């Protein structure tokens with residue numbers, strides 16, 4: 001039989017992977033490689049690299065124990081060619097293989113590198129997701145708008161999750177989101193931090209390597225506690241279901257100073273690398289509901305994030321094609337300010353989100369969307385620079401999931417494919433959902449003049465500069481009516497203050 005290479009990428013660490021199913025333990029050789037092309041195409045956070053390398057090394061050992069021959073290239077292997085196609089070619093030379101198979105990567109860059117690479121490579125669909133490309137295309141066909149909610153209902157019907165015997169949604173409602181917007185509670189001492197895992201020998205070895213090679217990059221490698229194998233990821237899931245799922249729904253949008261995780265799952269890191277699958281995480285949540293240990297608003301909210309948002313976002317990425325991440329429909333072109341890398345800003349909310357990101361390679365959804373994302377959109381930052389930042393700094397960031405969330409949902413740079421209106425808000429939203437404004441150098445109650453919260457100023461600046469595009473959007477009419485009711489002198493003062501503030505930011509002053 002022909003000897004083939006079976007490529008397993010760093011985010012394909014699932015036991016049930018299409019390429020492994022198609023390969024043969026008798027004749028084929030698994031190829032896994034730590035390469036500079038992947039660590040350096042953007043300067044990923046060191047915690048992300050350490051997590052992936054450690055998880056990859058352990059996955060290679062599991063495959064060997066399962067009877068596979070595995071060729072694993074470590075980053076510091078002197079023969080390393082530092083690219084995936086290069087490592088495939090080297091493996092082909094060493095084994096006599098003349099072709100490779102793989103599972104479709106989650107980004108167009110790598111798909112092109114493999115399809116156009118020197119070794120004939122066949123890619124099988126990544127069926128670890130619930131919705132195939134063909135299914136998403138069929139759903140999207142002929143629709144004027146790709147609203148997540150309609151897609152989600154299809155996925156509920158398809159999986160039967162939280163559906164009763166008559167095909168109706170559990171509790172007679174599809175979506176419990178309006179119960180899920182409670183502001184930050186005064187006491188969050190019952191929120192349990194994610195389960196922590198003490199680094200073992202493999203993790204320690206990788207941490208030393210990553211510190212030596214990437215230690216001077218953005219992001220801290222200290223206090224590494226992530227799990228790096230499926231059993232640990234499953235324990236982290238069980239821990240979260242037990243301790244935090246019951247309140248996950250209620251406080252999904254809340255932000256509390258010094259609490260980077262609150263009731264969030266912190267599971268995307270494991271899921272996106274393949275250590276956990278959509279079905280097991282959803283079933284764990286639904287079982288907690290059946291046992292009466294978690295309320296429907298929390299469980300439905302979580303299931304919606306997984307089979308709704310996560311699948312929908314991936315569907316959009318592959319539907320819209322390779323140029324999607326480059327879109328810039330609003331023509332925003334401001335450079336990323338330095339404080340996105342340092343957290344050195346007087347805006348308490350931004351400081352909190354950026355510092356947590358530096359330390360943990362994690363920030364929760366509402367920080368990503370309504371603090372940094374909202375700021376980027378209001379300030380007119382270049383969406384490609386914003387997108388690159390998100391891809392670098394989060395341990396769960398891969399282009400299939402990062403680009404539609406950033407370029408689409410958060411920066412509206414796709415012109416409204418993902419979001420029906422831009423996610424913009426003034427400081428009032430952040431004040432309602434967090435305790436940050438109480439500790440801020442700016443005053444959230446001040447709308448113009450000395451000490452005015454920059455989110456207040458920039459909110460009107462954004463609406464004013466994009467009036468032609470948004471004033472007829474039925475969901476934004478109220479905002480324009482409020483703006484128009486302000487007297488002209490006040491409107492001028494707001495715009496002038498916003499521009500002066502942006503100029504100070506661009507000049508590198510502390511803002």
Ligand SMILES: Cc1cc2nc3c(=O)[nH]c(=O)nc-3n(C[C@H](O)[C@H](O)[C@H](O)COP(=O)(O)OP(=O)(O)OC[C@H]3O[C@@H](n4cnc5c(N)ncnc54)[C@H](O)[C@@H]3O)c2cc1C
Nearest residue numbers: 264265266267268305310364365368369396397402405410
């Ligand atoms: C600007 C921006 C950038 C983002 N970048 C990423 C990214 O690079 N990688 C990533 O996995 N998620 C991204 N998200 C989505 C979401 O913020 C993260 O999935 C979530 O914060 C991960 O933390 P968690 O596991 O604690 O999630 P929870 O808040 O506990 O949610 C549960 C799970 O739902 C899924 N989920 C929820 N929302 C989304 C979504 N919009 N897209 C995809 N999955 C979702 C995730 O698997 C997550 O683990 C981004 C969101 C925004 C607004």
Ligand code: SF4
Nearest residue numbers: 347349427437440453
């Ligand atoms: S006052 Fe404005 S800048 Fe300060 S924390 Fe509140 S929203 Fe953020």
